[in-house]
Amino acid sequence: MDGASITCLEVAWQTLWKSTSYFVDLSLHDRAFLQWQASLVAAACVACGRLCSNFEPVWSATLETTTGYPIQSLSQIMDLFLRYLFT
Numbered sequence: 001m002d003g004a005s006i007t008c009l010e011v012a013w014q015t016l017w018k019s020t021s022y023f024v025d026l027s028l029h030d031r032a033f034l035q036w037q038a039s040l041v042a043a044a045c046v047a048c049g050r051l052c053s054n055f056e057p058v059w060s061a062t063l064e065t066t067t068g069y070p071i072q073s074l075s076q077i078m079d080l081f082l083r084y085l086f087t
Helices: 003-029 031-035 038-052 061-067 071-085
Strands: none
Touching: 003 031, 003 038, 003 071, 031 071, 038 061, 038 071
């Protein structure tokens, strides 16, 4: 692997980290997220971070298996996160 590929991969992971961290911080500062289990909110943070970082797929079969959450169960929380982001 050449240096440019490593740099691109590092930038992609940094972007994902920053995006996901934004949603985590938001979830900790807004009472609206208290209505859901913390693990469900955390999974939605990851999904929104991946979406905003242009990772594909947004929610892979591996993430679904690991978390136990299908993307449909995250949609309501993701919608709330994205409304905050774009307002």
